[in-house]
Amino acid sequence: MDVIVAGDRAELAEARRALGIGGPASPGKAALALVPTMGALHEGHRSLMRLAGEHAEHVAVSIFVNPLQFGPGEDFSRYPRTFDDDLEVCAAEGVSMVFAPAAEDMYLPDRQVGVSAGKMGAVVEGAFRPGHLDGVLTVVLKLFNLVRPDVAVFGQKDAQQLAMIRRMVADLDLPISVVGAPTIREADGLALSSRNRYLSPQDRQAALALSRALFAGAGQRTPGEIRRVARAVLAEEPSVAVDYLVLVDPATFAEVGEGHTGEAILAVAARVGSTRLIDNVTIGL
The missing domain is CATH 3.30.1300.10 (Pantoate-beta-alanine ligase, C-terminal domain)
Incomplete structure (x- = not known):
């Protein structure tokens, strides 16, 4: 099956219908697992997709370079954007659906409400990148609400992000199982990024x-x-x-x-x- 690409809410809803999500899943599997990414996919992302496929009948990958999690002077404008190559990766890994929204489709121009990471989001990574984890949690919550997965898979390399997402799911009673995946490294030990x-x-x-x-x-x-x-x-x-x-x-x-x-x-x-x-x-x- 070709990968279905959805660029906005309407196309996302149509993709869910086309895949029959909402009907019965295979025994022992959830219906849909989500792998949130910012694109520029590599072997680490591939491992997340494979793990997601072990948990769910269908795998969705989101590709969205989230402006909220970049601070002033960070690399938002030069962050690698390789969408065509990313689609080939998703197809090779058996992904059912890619959600690739534009920023204007994700955020209202007068957006006021977001997610606060609290005191846990102000230490370690949050101390060096103020507001970063607020931006991560806000976009992840929006992706959860839009894609409506049963399972979400994140890499352990972003350990504080993974811990914060698990805390958000618990604190806000989100009906999603969060799965952490081991860090994938090059042969010389460098973590893939x-x-x-x-x-x-x-x-x-x-x-x-x-x-x-x-x-x-x-x-x-x-x-x-x-x-x-x-x-x-x-x-x-x-x-x-x-x-x-x-x-x-x-x-x-x-x-x-x-x-x-x-x-x-x-x-x-x-x-x-x-x-x-x-x-x-x-x-x-």
Whole structure:
């Protein structure tokens, strides 16, 4: 079956009808799973689509570069837009429907109401990108309301985003199951990202310090040692400008203390050349 492309609400409703969504699904599967993306699709996105297909009869992918989650001076205008290539990826992965709205179809010109990420959205990534997580949650809630999936799949690479979406679903009683997917990496450890295409060969080599630091920290036994070892690895690469390296509770994104037991997330954000990258690993303490 060819991928159905919907560009607005009316076409989205027609696509749902054409796919028979709302009728009976296969035994053990939901009717529709959504993979929200900003396009520039890569193998990491492909893995999300495959995981979504394990959970639902039909997979929908949204492609929308969301202006609300970009701050002043960030890369909204140059963010890679590769729609034709993205459709080929979706077709190859058996996606049933692509929702690719324009900004004017997503947001009213006098938009006033959005989603607040609260105190959890003001720490770690939110501290360096004020309003970013508000913009993420607002667009995700709109996509949930428009596409009406039973399941939504997000990558663990954006760990704070995933945690915030799960919190929004719980706090607002949304009838959606949120599935987290493991981070996909290159053979040398670099986490896949649409922004990796910005990296020069020299920058890409320097960017490997992020995953090296995370893996080195993950091999330690205490929060203090985890942080110390990871920071030492980052300090060995002077061309990496670190925004943060934190060890946090995965439920709250508050820094964990020395007595913490259970899971923790070691997360890093840094600029390599003109490109800002994030990465994380989950550690059991």
